[in-house]
Amino acid sequence: MSKVRVRYAPSPTGPLHIGGARSALFNWLFARHFGGTMLVRIEDTDLERSTREAEELILDSLRWLGIDWDEGIDVGGDHGPYRQQERLALYKPYTQKLLESGHAYECYCTEEELEAERQELKARGELPRYLGKCRNLTAQEKEKYIAEGRKPVIRFRVPDGKKIVVDDLVRGKVEFDSDGIGDFVLVKSNGLPTYNFAVVLDDALMEITHVIRGDEHLSNTPRQLLIYQALALPQPQFAHVSLILGEDRSKMSKRHGATSVLQYREDGYLPEALINFLVLLGWSPEGEQEIFSVDELIEQFSLERVSKSPAVFDMNKLKWMNAHYLKALPLADLTHLCLPHLEKAGLITKETAETDLPWLEAAVDAVREKMEYAAQAPELMRVFFGDTVLLDKDNEEVKQTLSLNTTKQVISALQQRAGELTSWDSATVRKLLKEIGKEIGVKGKALFMAARIAVTGQSHGPDLNSVLTLIGPKRAALRAKSVLDQL
Numbered sequence: 001m002s003k004v005r006v007r008y009a010p011s012p013t014g015p016l017h018i019g020g021a022r023s024a025l026f027n028w029l030f031a032r033h034f035g036g037t038m039l040v041r042i043e044d045t046d047l048e049r050s051t052r053e054a055e056e057l058i059l060d061s062l063r064w065l066g067i068d069w070d071e072g073i074d075v076g077g078d079h080g081p082y083r084q085q086e087r088l089a090l091y092k093p094y095t096q097k098l099l100e101s102g103h104a105y106e107c108y109c110t111e112e113e114l115e116a117e118r119q120e121l122k123a124r125g126e127l128p129r130y131l132g133k134c135r136n137l138t139a140q141e142k143e144k145y146i147a148e149g150r151k152p153v154i155r156f157r158v159p160d161g162k163k164i165v166v167d168d169l170v171r172g173k174v175e176f177d178s179d180g181i182g183d184f185v186l187v188k189s190n191g192l193p194t195y196n197f198a199v200v201l202d203d204a205l206m207e208i209t210h211v212i213r214g215d216e217h218l219s220n221t222p223r224q225l226l227i228y229q230a231l232a233l234p235q236p237q238f239a240h241v242s243l244i245l246g247e248d249r250s251k252m253s254k255r256h257g258a259t260s261v262l263q264y265r266e267d268g269y270l271p272e273a274l275i276n277f278l279v280l281l282g283w284s285p286e287g288e289q290e291i292f293s294v295d296e297l298i299e300q301f302s303l304e305r306v307s308k309s310p311a312v313f314d315m316n317k318l319k320w321m322n323a324h325y326l327k328a329l330p331l332a333d334l335t336h337l338c339l340p341h342l343e344k345a346g347l348i349t350k351e352t353a354e355t356d357l358p359w360l361e362a363a364v365d366a367v368r369e370k371m372e373y374a375a376q377a378p379e380l381m382r383v384f385f386g387d388t389v390l391l392d393k394d395n396e397e398v399k400q401t402l403s404l405n406t407t408k409q410v411i412s413a414l415q416q417r418a419g420e421l422t423s424w425d426s427a428t429v430r431k432l433l434k435e436i437g438k439e440i441g442v443k444g445k446a447l448f449m450a451a452r453i454a455v456t457g458q459s460h461g462p463d464l465n466s467v468l469t470l471i472g473p474k475r476a477a478l479r480a481k482s483v484l485d486q487l
Contacts, residue, residue, distance in 0.1 A: 002209060003035075003036055003037070003209070004030065004031055004034040004035075004036025004037065004209050004210060005031075005036055005037045005039065005206070005207050005208050005209045005210075006027040006028075006030055006031045006036065006037070006038055006039065006208065006209070006210050006211075006212060007027065007038075007039040007040065007041060007072070007202075007203070007206065007208050007211075008020075008023060008024040008027050008028075008038070008039075008040050008062075008067075008069075009040070009041045009042070009043050009199070009202070010024075010042065010043065010058050011042075011043045011044065011046055011049075011050065012042055012044055012050045012051060012052070012054040012055035012058060013046060013049040013050055013051075013054055014054055014057075014260075015054065015057045015058065015061065015260040015261065015262050016057065016058045016061035016062065016260065016261045016262070017259045017260055017261070018244060018252065018259055018260075018261065018278070018313070019214055019243075019244050019252065020058075021061065021062075021065060021261050021274075021278055022241070022244065022278045022279075022281055022282070023212065023213055023214055023241065024040075024062055024065075024067050025065070025067060025275060025278050025279060026212050026241060026279075026282075026283070026301075026306070027210075027212045028067045028068075028069075029279070029297055029298055029301035030210065030212060030301060030303065031070075032298045033298055033299070033301050033302070036209075037070045037071055038067075038068070038069045038070050038071075039069060039070065039071045039072045039077070039079070039082075039206060039208070040059070040062070040069040040071075040072035040073050040075075040082070041072050041073065041082040041083070041084075041202060041206070042055055042073055042082060042083045042084065043084050043195065043198065043199070043202075044083055044084050044085050045084045045085065045192045045193060045194075045195070045198060047192070050085075055073070057262065059073060059074060060262075061261040061262055061265075064261070064265055064271055065261065065271045065274065065275055066271055066272075066275065066294065079205060079206040079207065084193070084198050084202070087198075087201075087202065088191075088192070088193070090201065090205065091187075091193050091197070091198065091201055094201055094231060095154055095186065095187055095193075095197075097231065098154075098156070098186065098227075098230060098231065099154065101230065102157065103156060103157055103230040104154050104155060104156050104157060104186055104230075105134065105135060105137075105154070105155055105157060105183075106134065106137070106142065106152035106153075106154060106155075107130075107133075107134040107152055107153050107154070107155045107183075107185075108134055108137070108142070108145035108146075108150045108152050109130075109133055109134060110150070113133075114130070117130070117131060117133075127180055129180065129181065129182025130155065130182040130183045130184070131182065132182075132183050134152075134155070135157065135183065151189040151190075152189065153185045153186075153187060153188055153189050154185070154186045154187035155183040155184060155185055155186065156183055156184050156185075156186050156197075156223070156226060156227065156230070157183055158178050158181050158182065158183050158184070158223075158226060159178055159226075160178065160179060161178065161179060162177075162178040163175055163176070163177065163178070164176040164177075164178055164222040164225055164226065166218070166221045166222065166225065166238060167237075167238070168218070168221075168238050168239060168240055169210075169237055169238065169239035169303045170239045170240055170241060170242075170303060170306050170307075170308060171215070171218070171240055171308055174218065174221075176222040178222070178226075181222060181223060184196065184223055186227075195220070196220055196223045196224055196227065197227065199220075199224065200224050200227045200228060200231075200233070203236055204228070204231075204233040204234065208236050209236055209237065210236055210237050210238075210239065211236045211237070211238050211239070212239045212241065212303070213239075213240060213241065214240065214241055214243065215240040215241060215242055215243060216243070217240060218240045221238055221240075239303050239306070241282050241306060242282055242307060242308060242309055242310045242311060243310045243311070244281055244282075244310070244311050244312075244313050245310045245311065245312050245313065246312070246313055247312060247313065247314060247315070249310070249312065252313055261274070266375075267373050267374070267375040268337055268338070268341060268373045268374020268375045268376075268377070269318075269322050269373050269374075270322060270325045270326065270329070270337075272294070272325050273318070273321050273322040273324070273325040273326075274318075274322075275294065275297070276290075276291060276292055276297075276321055276325075277317065277318045277321050277322075279292070279297055279301070280311075281311035281312075281313065282306055282307050282311040283301065283305055283306050283307070284305050284307060285300055285305070286300070286305070290321075291321070291324060319372040319373065320372070322372055322373050323371065323372045323373075326368065326371055326372075326373075326374070327368060327369070331361050331364065331365055331368075332361065334364055334368060334371075334374075335357070335360055335361045335364045337374040338360075338364055338374050338377035338381075339353050339360070341374055341375050341376075341377045341378055342360075342377055342378055342381065344378075345378035345382075347378055347381070347382065347385050348360070359470065362466075362469075362470055363381050363384045363470055364377070364381070366384075366462045366463060366466040366467070366470065367380040367381055367462050370462075380462075383456050383458075383461050383462060383467060384467065384470050384471060386475075386479075387475055387478040387479065387482070388478065388479060388482035389455065389456055389457035389458075389479050389482055389483060390457050390486075391453070391457045391483055391486045391487075392457055392458050392459070393486075395458070395459050397449065397459035397460075398453055398457075398458070398459050401446070401449045401450055401453055401459070402453070402487070404446055404450070406440055406441070406442045406446055406450065407446070407450040407453070408484070408487060409440045409442075410436060410437075410440060410442065410446075410447060410450035410451060410454065411450060411451075411453070411454040411480050411483055411484055411487075412480070412484065413436045413439060413440060414432075414436060414451055414454050414455075414476065414477075414480045415454070415476075415477050415480035415481050415484065416477075417432055417435070417436065418432070418473040418474075418476040418477040418480065419473065419474070419477035421473040422473075424469070424472055424473045425469060426465055426466075426469045429465050429468045429469050430465060433447065433448070433451055433468075436451075448464055451464060451468075452464050452467075453483060454476075454479065454480040454483050455467055455468060455471060455476050455479045455480065456479075457483060
């Protein structure tokens with residue numbers, strides 16, 4: 001295999017979405033596996049929607065995921081510029097070459113005429129396409145249109161009756177009939193190249209060897225192959241990766257989970273977890289292994305194991321995978337990940353985050369087994385904040401515990417005994433509960449559930465000993481009183 005050169009070429013019209021991130025990842029893994037070159041360029045000929053802000057969001061998301069590039073935007077290289085808007089002069093000689101060779105022609109049809117043609121074809125049950133009205137205009141006809149103020153587009157002259165074969169590395173041989181394509185636009189009336197024209201020239205001039213992209217681009221490929229052939233340019237190998245579907249097998253959308261990579265970062269997912277999850281959307285390892293290091297992915301990745309079938313985005317699996325990575329994270333790092341969410345929820349301030357850091361780390365440690373992503377921290381850790389609790393009287397276990405004669409005694413004893421204590425640690429808490437149980441003559445669930453309700457108002461939550469240790473004796477007494485007041 002010649003030296004691999006791949007590219008990720010997003011349009012800067014919004015943040016990096018899950019499908020784009022997976023395409024970038026597959027390209028990156030393929031390049032790294034073969035010791036090749038990864039290139040990032042920007043396709044910004046959509047003037048109305050493209051912004052530099054969106055471009056930076058995309059690049060920032062790639063960096064956060066750990067996807068780096070050897071050539072392109074922010075890096076430079078020998079094949080620039082790397083924004084299409086800055087490459088317009090490079091396209092013009094190829095446009096001229098296609099016109100001179102007869103592979104392209106000027107089309108003066110108006111939007112109204114084209115729409116009428118589309119509607120007529122649809123009415124006849126045929127695929128809408130351009131039928132070639134301007135294919136063979138005379139000089140006089142051109143002059144007439146120019147005099148009317150019409151600005152032409154440049155169309156590619158698609159050959160009749162030709163089978164176009166895409167030899168796809170994922171899908172195998174896919175055949176298209178040229179008669180169903182119609183002469184397509186290469187250059188718009190404002191002088192800007194269309195996607196299909198610019199992408200061919202960019203890939204050829206940047207010496208791209210493999211084009212790995214989503215299968216929504218498969219229908220573009222026969223048009224692109226015709227351009228390669230007309231200009232006698234070397235063709236890359238194509239690999240079209242299947243769509244990502246929601247769990248209901250419809251097109252991925254916000255109802256299936258966030259579609260933006262930035263949203264997952266903001267929600268406290270780890271890039272390693274997202275990378276691990278994304279690679280399994282369409283690629284299958286040889287064994288049953290599901291958790292991979294980046295080095296393992298680079299070593300094992302191949303297009304041969306990329307599936308033709310659509311991948312299903314399983315939000316629960318992503319949460320499970322992220323939880324695995326969170327558990328392996330050093331406690332200081334996990335706490336740092338949780339702090340912005342605790343601050344946003346109003347549970348801490350920047351100042352208390354610094355002064356109470358050891359306590360916050362202990363609180364995070366108490367809930368880390370239940371945490372799937374860092375944005376859950378306020379919900380999971382709220383039990384450690386505040387002097388009062390709201391009794392969940394609708395909960396069956398709470399109601400059952402409150403129906404016991406001993407429950408109120410346990411809560412009262414906890415309020416009194418905790419308020420008297422000055423030293424407080426895990427051993428003290430265990431001893432205190434044991435003494436209360438012995439004093440009242442209760443043990444097991446009747447004791448510990450009553451104590452949990454006394455300080456949380458709930459029947460479930462973090463380890464009771466951890467909760468009591470972390471809230472301290474004064475807060476334990478205040479909470480027990482607030483529960484007694486609700487009885």
